[in-house]
Amino acid sequence: MTRALALMVVVLLAGCGRRGSLYDAALAPLPLVATASTVVQVVPQTRRAVIVKPQEAVPAAVRISAGARAAVRVPQREVVAVLGGTARAPLLDLVDVEARSAVSLELPGAFDRLSFSADGRFGLLTADAEVSVGLAARNLNEVGLVNVAAQTVTRLQLDTEGLSPRFVEFAPVVGGRRLVAVALERGVAVFDALHPEVAPRRIALRPAGSSVDAPVVELLFSRDTHWLFVRALGLDDVIVIELGAEVGAPLSASINFVAGGVGLADLERAPEATPDAVLATFTASREVVLLDARGIQDRVKRLPLPAALTLIAPLSPNRVLLWSLADRTVVVWDAVDGRSGVAALTGVPTRGFVLPGQERAVLTMATPGVRAGALNAVTVTDEPNRLRVRAQAVQLARPATAVALSGDGAAMFLAVPSLEAGPAAVVTLELATLALSEVVLDAQVSQLFFLPSAGQVVAEHGPAPLGDVSVLPAGTSDRLAVSRFTDFAFTGDLDRPEDAR
């Protein structure tokens, strides 16, 4: 009896617990990531990737590794990649939102950023020089090549003298190779993702006679990957790198500096009819130039611009749209036959969306000092000697706080506040007819996602760190069709795998 009482006292004392630390820290989910059919919220504290699917009333969750610090969608796949683990044991979780499962891959180093090719086959892990991960030493020039299908990560040493990679550009698969260009503080490194065993080719970008390194701000492969065009900070010349055709062998490269104008601002691929060329805009000399990659001046075409238009985007196979975030003018130029057209927008654009398949663009704008917003739909009509550019205006009660395009470019969705900081309406604009429909939600909207597989629009209400979204069928004007999900960061909070007592 005495022994039993003593045992009971011990058990009771053990049961009089103190609170552990599992629920002390505030939940701080990573920004929402959208796939084709879901939105995913990664919550590092609960070690969950919460999957919000429009057809399901209760979001599901997949358990992931501890220490999640970045999440990126893998393009063309229902997979979200999550960087996690610790600095000494870093991990990459590939979360399959359809199968509701995750695969954890060990990484060869502590990386901060993850970029994927447009087809989702390859990803590249890079370090950020400005981020300290708590390691005594870190090699900023190593990168990790992720093969998504094979679920492998290969370490590559870039062997450069730069601080760390700035960004990555993937080329399409051409000629049995998949070139990847890594922009560095002092040059470019190029390697073949299909042959990672071949050492990357490092290319220095110092102009002849110069001792100053020019940081790379834009990389652009030509369609046949024979050329790599580089825009560097402070240089008016386009840096043209001619790449050899080697496959499975060290890549040869030669570099040339091609002059066009003054104040190089943007690069774009040239029309298919001129494969050995690149389009470039110049702000100081106010022109757009089709530059020959070999520097042959007879093949250069120029169009003087009425304003300093800094942005260029393809509008059709032969035509480009030029606009600026500081001017109301838009220009369309056919770089093959030389025709062009100009139009004045109703305001200064804040964002531009170009739909190459429809030879159409939509620019949203906010006029300083004016509460109303607007968008302009830019279309092009062929005339014998010129292009007629039309900018059709749609008035908005307030500037749009978020914009998304449907997958096929047939519709645009805008979040427009009804009042200053009031609930927002989601407006659907059918781009072919400019027909409008809208549905008013219950809160402000900070971000819009279009889920093409589900045909749904997701409006993120913010700031709401624990998750707050409304899901509605694309084009609806019926509030009864809207579902709202809140606080889904709590998903799985009671089933915590770790003990932090």
Added chain:
Amino acid sequence: MKTLFAALLVSASVASAEVPPLHATVGVSSQLFSARGYDLVDVDDHLVSFRLAAGTTFELSRLRLDVEAAFRAGGTATSAHASVPTSLELLGVEVAGVARWPVLPWLHPWLKVGVGYDWATLTLVNSTRLTQTTGLVAGQAALGVQVLVRLSRAEQRGVFFIADFGAGGVLRPAAVFDSVGPAPVVGPQADPLGARGRVNVGSLPLSGITLTWNAGLRF
């Protein structure tokens, strides 16, 4: 008040001549839950409940067998994740059998076995108030001791003040909070949304150690 209490004792003494002995108690119980998830709603692992019980007693050869029905209600609340108010409410009914050994006229050790049904309600308050109530079957057993103090002078059956103390355990399946959401709006709404999503917070084991303190009357 004294007159009322005296009348109660007299009427109880008279009634006891015809009916089996009855008892009624009020009490407090503390349930200790050591599951990690319980920290979401509490800071010290205790859930305190108030308990009302009434029953009757059958006399066996050397035992007294109490059969009682009880209602209990309790809860706990705290703040989680720095700023999220959380709470757990536990309401339950219970039927229990208590075997008492009268080792002394005023001291009866006892063994209790009971079954019950509980309603556990989890509430999280963030941008909205999210809540879910789930039902649980509960089984419990406890050991304790009862102290009796005779209040009346009747020779056959008197009125007793009873105080008992016990400790034991309660077994419940984990409470599954897989559909926590806003309470449904009652009545007509102006231009409502079509649906509200819900949250699967997970499951909370609610088996643990119990400590009980009860006081009441037997007559």
